[in-house]
Amino acid sequence: MRILIATDGSPHSDLAMKFSVKLLECTGGEIAILTVLRQREPDSMAEVIFNRASGFLTPERSYGVRNLLRKGNSSNEIVREANEGDYDLVVLGWTPVSGYLRLLRPTVERVIDRTTCSVLIVKSNGTPIERILICDSGAQEKPLLVRFKQHLSDLFNCNPNISVLHVMSQISAGPGSIGWQLNAGAEELIQAHTPEGDLLERDIEMMEKLQLHPQPIIRHGFVVEEILAEARKGDYDLVVIGAHRGSGSLDMLLDDIAHQIVNHIDRTILVVK
Amino acid sequence: MGMSEDRDPSPLDPAYVPAQMPSRSTRVREFLAALLSFLRRLPWRKLAIFAVSLFLFILAIYTMKEGAKGLSPLVRNKLKVDNPINSLGFGWIFAYVVMSGSPVAAVALTFFTTGIVDQLGAFTMITGSRLGASFIVLFIGFLYVLRGKDRASSLSMGLLSLSVTGSTYLVASFIGVGILSSKALDGIQLKSGALVSSVVEIIFDPILSFLSGILPEVLLFLVGLGIVIFSLNLFDKALPQMAIKGSQVGRVSRLVYRPWVMFLLGAAITLISMSVSVSLSILVPLSNRGFIRRENVIPYIMGANITTFIDTLIASVLLNNPQAFTVVLVEMISISIVSVILLMTFFHRFERSMLDFVEWITASNRNLLIFMASILIVPVILMLL
Numbered sequence: 001m002r003i004l005i006a007t008d009g010s011p012h013s014d015l016a017m018k019f020s021v022k023l024l025e026c027t028g029g030e031i032a033i034l035t036v037l038r039q040r041e042p043d044s045m046a047e048v049i050f051n052r053a054s055g056f057l058t059p060e061r062s063y064g065v066r067n068l069l070r071k072g073n074s075s076n077e078i079v080r081e082a083n084e085g086d087y088d089l090v091v092l093g094w095t096p097v098s099g100y101l102r103l104l105r106p107t108v109e110r111v112i113d114r115t116t117c118s119v120l121i122v123k124s125n126g127t128p129i130e131r132i133l134i135c136d137s138g139a140q141e142k143p144l145l146v147r148f149k150q151h152l153s154d155l156f157n158c159n160p161n162i163s164v165l166h167v168m169s170q171i172s173a174g175p176g177s178i179g180w181q182l183n184a185g186a187e188e189l190i191q192a193h194t195p196e197g198d199l200l201e202r203d204i205e206m207m208e209k210l211q212l213h214p215q216p217i218i219r220h221g222f223v224v225e226e227i228l229a230e231a232r233k234g235d236y237d238l239v240v241i242g243a244h245r246g247s248g249s250l251d252m253l254l255d256d257i258a259h260q261i262v263n264h265i266d267r268t269i270l271v272v273k
Numbered sequence: 274m275g276m277s278e279d280r281d282p283s284p285l286d287p288a289y290v291p292a293q294m295p296s297r298s299t300r301v302r303e304f305l306a307a308l309l310s311f312l313r314r315l316p317w318r319k320l321a322i323f324a325v326s327l328f329l330f331i332l333a334i335y336t337m338k339e340g341a342k343g344l345s346p347l348v349r350n351k352l353k354v355d356n357p358i359n360s361l362g363f364g365w366i367f368a369y370v371v372m373s374g375s376p377v378a379a380v381a382l383t384f385f386t387t388g389i390v391d392q393l394g395a396f397t398m399i400t401g402s403r404l405g406a407s408f409i410v411l412f413i414g415f416l417y418v419l420r421g422k423d424r425a426s427s428l429s430m431g432l433l434s435l436s437v438t439g440s441t442y443l444v445a446s447f448i449g450v451g452i453l454s455s456k457a458l459d460g461i462q463l464k465s466g467a468l469v470s471s472v473v474e475i476i477f478d479p480i481l482s483f484l485s486g487i488l489p490e491v492l493l494f495l496v497g498l499g500i501v502i503f504s505l506n507l508f509d510k511a512l513p514q515m516a517i518k519g520s521q522v523g524r525v526s527r528l529v530y531r532p533w534v535m536f537l538l539g540a541a542i543t544l545i546s547m548s549v550s551v552s553l554s555i556l557v558p559l560s561n562r563g564f565i566r567r568e569n570v571i572p573y574i575m576g577a578n579i580t581t582f583i584d585t586l587i588a589s590v591l592l593n594n595p596q597a598f599t600v601v602l603v604e605m606i607s608i609s610i611v612s613v614i615l616l617m618t619f620f621h622r623f624e625r626s627m628l629d630f631v632e633w634i635t636a637s638n639r640n641l642l643i644f645m646a647s648i649l650i651v652p653v654i655l656m657l658l
Contacts, residue, residue: 139528170526170564171433171628172426173556175417177563179426222567222625223529255529255568 001029001154004087006078006111008035009049012093012122017056019122019268020091026129027154029088030064031057034081036074043069075110082115088151090115094123109259112243118152118272121262124237132160133236134214135167135227137257138199144242145206147272153210155238162214163234164203166196167226186216224260231265240270316513323511329504330584334379334591335477336484336497341380341387343490348389352656357397357450360390362655364398368405369652372412375548376501377402378585382597395600396453399585400446401652403578407435408648410550425635430553430570432631435648437574438549440627441611449607458602462595469590505584509551525569526560532572532616539576547584549577571624575612579605 005020007013020031035049046069057065070077082090090111097106112119132155136144145164156162166186172179181194189197200216207214219226231239244258245251258271295303348354354363360381368377378399385395411431418427452458463469485493525535543552553574557563565573582605589597615623634644 169529169567170560171429171567171570173526173560173563173565173570174430174554175414175422175427177426177557179423181562182426182564253528253530253534255531257529 001027001089001152002032002085002087003029003089003091004032004034004078004082004085005053005091006034006036006074007049007053007093008074009045009052010093010095012095013053014056014093015125016091016093016120016122017053018125019120021056021058022128023091023120023155025058026158028157029154030066032066032068032081032085032087034068034070034078036070036072036077039071041071075107075114078107078111079114082111082117087117089118089120091120091122094121108262112258112262112271116273118243118270120268120270122268123265124267127237129155129158129237130160131234131236132162132238132240133165133227133231133234134162134203134240135165135242135261136199136203137223137242138166138195140242140245143202143206144240144272145203147242148240149206149210152270152272156210156212159212160237162207162212163217163230163236164200164207164214165217165219165227165230166199167219167221167223168196169221169223169226182220184218186218189218190216223257224264227261228265231267236267238268238270239265240272243271243273319511319513322507326504326507326511329500329507330587331473331591332477332480333497333501333504334383334588335474335481336500337380337494338383338386338497338592339481339485340488340490340492340494340497341383341389344384344494345387345389347491348384354390354394354398354656356658357393358658359656360394361397361401361404361446362652362658364401365405365652366401366656367398368402369408369649371498371502372409373502373505373548373550374402374406374581375505375584376498377405378582378601379501379588380498382585382589382592382594382600385597385600386592386594392453392596392600393450395597396449396603397446399582399600399604400442400449401655403438403442403581404435405652406549406581407431407438410434410553424638424641425632428635428641429631430556432634432644433570433627434549434553434574436627436630437571438578440623441575441578441608441615445604445607445611448610449603452603452607453600458599458606459596461602462598463590471593473591505548509546509548512546512551524559525556525566525573526562526564527566529566529568532568532620535569535572536576536612536616539573539578540580541576543577544580544583547581549574549581552577552581567628568624571627572616572620575615579609579612 001024003020003023005016007017024031033050033053035046037043037045050067054065068081070081078090078092092108092111094108095106108119108121134144134148168182170182172182181189181192181196184192186197186200190201191197196218200218204214204216217230219230227239227241239261241258241261244256245254262269262271352363354360364377364381367380368374371377381390381395381398381402384390384398385392390398411428411434414427414431418424484496488496539552542555543549546552546555556565556570556573559565582601586598586601586605589601634640
């Protein structure tokens with residue numbers, strides 16, 4: 001697995017490094033540590049940052065580590081390196097932004113929007129990945145798990161406990177609709193072969209081919225709220241969501257659920273492209 | 274020398290014969306054929322229904338205006354509708370009785386034109402008509418509950434429509450009263466309004482003269498009210514089949530759209546349907562299970578609540594009363610202001626509170642009873658003030 005870690009020497013970047021090291025213990029692979037300095041900052045700053053980041057690497061293991069220095073706008077340079085370097089994953093630390101500063105679009109959001117590979121945003125201390133919550137909306141042409149398997153299946157090497165969540169935020173549009181489905185659990189919907197049940201069943205079958213046995217979960221409520229609630233309730237180490245479907249008319253029409261979840265979730269999250 | 278069969282003749286070739294331009298008569302024939310093909314594809318039945326409904330709507334407005342004069346003693350003296358607050362209650366209850374808001378809004382304008390209510394009274398009566406209009410969606414859901422269907426799925430949409438309408442109109446009414454009192458919009462009028470109404474009067478005056486010759490004023494008003502209700506129902510039959518099901522926006526049951534998109538969709542669909550209940554009923558066939566995403570429904574209702582006034586705006590033009598036009602314009606602008614501010618600021622909190630409220634109502638029969646009692650008692654109390 002080829003991982004690009006963007007670091008600026010801040011405590012948030014340290015979390016990203018720690019998490020990436022834990023990740024590599026499961027997946028193996030190579031790391032590229034990217035530092036982006038402003039044009040006027042001296043190159044010597046990069047060496048300080050690289051040394052700090054390298055301090056998190058486990059000396060006993062041999063990693064393929066490359067140190068990369070760029071100068072310019074941080075999000076542009078991260079995106080450029082990510083897209084040109086054929087990485088499987090970009091790892092970023094999370095810097096909380098509040099109030100009117102949100103209007104300026106944080107680096108994390110810009111990187112998620114413009115990279116072609118998946119992005120991992122580290123928000124918690126580097127605990128081992130033992131519990132993963134995969135949130136499948138079923139709304140995209142290429143299923144989330146198919147995309148996940150293509151580039152990130154090594155994440156399952158640690159044999160984590162996996163749950164697959166689908167949120168039904170539907171309500172009845174008029175009297176006479178099939179009301180019971182709006183309160184049903186995962187097993188009921190799977191047995192009744194509803195669209196949501198079929199989605200979960202498909203995901204379970206896909207995971208069972210990888211010798212994994214996920215727990216299907218259905219929640220009813222607002223999509224963002226229910227994902228956040230389930231993540232807290234299950235105390236997951238990693239939450240996996242699909243990226244916003246963002247091109248052309250769809251980008252304008254559809255709400256950007258992915259960004260809302262990334263902004264509000266309190267644990268590490270993986271946005272799959 | 275002859276032409277080769279394998280190549281087109283060159284213009285320099287003596288045997289070359291240039292292609293001839295089609296003659297004028299051929300062009301005319303082709304044009305007529307295209308026109309005929311276009312005319313054959315038109316939905317003539319729906320266009321005829323639309324024309325009839327429009328004719329009847331206009332007739333109804335004039336009939337009610339003529340007959341409203343006879344209602345003044347009943348409305349002002351017996352029912353004591355003489356201030357903005359009891360006008361609000363009156364419009365609300367009236368909309369319950371006729372199961373629709375648009376006819377009551379049209380009545381409000383005719384009452385204003387004939388001096389039965391003043392401008393503020395007309396404004397609040399129209400507001401009341403919107404509060405009562407949501408009842409029809411709720412009533413249909415209630416019938417399903419009585420037939421044993423699940424309470425939440427039968428009533429959610431009606432309750433949501435009523436709650437969103439009530440909460441936004443409550444705030445909008447204060448803004449609207451302020452705008453009306455300031456007379457800031459009095460100068461904004463349709464330039465062709467007088468022309469339209471004078472042309473229409475030429476067509477309808479003979480019919481009106483005949484009807485007022487044979488019917489007393491009160492009956493004339495009731496006939497007009499009946500015709501306006503019938504014409505609006507007829508208009509619903511003239512609506513084109515909504516083709517949005519197959520489009521990107523037709524997946525409102527599966528995808529989560531931006532609130533602004535759903536807001537504009539609700540406004541656009543209601544601009545054509547002119548009825549919030551029709552616009553809501555369109556959501557049902559968009560999913561073969563009759564579902565819609567929570568995130569999509571409230572902005573849709575908010576958008577629908579703005580353009581639902583289009584028929585009332587038309588009525589105000591027909592009445593040739595500039596102040597009536599201002600009343601409707603202020604209604605639309607005040608609800609737009611509230612909706613836009615909500616969408617831009619604390620929309621999610623509003624959305625959450627509306628859905629929590631609906632869930633509370635449908636949680637038990639007791640809560641449902643409390644809610645139903647309050648929406649019946651409150652307008653009665655308002656009328657007594």
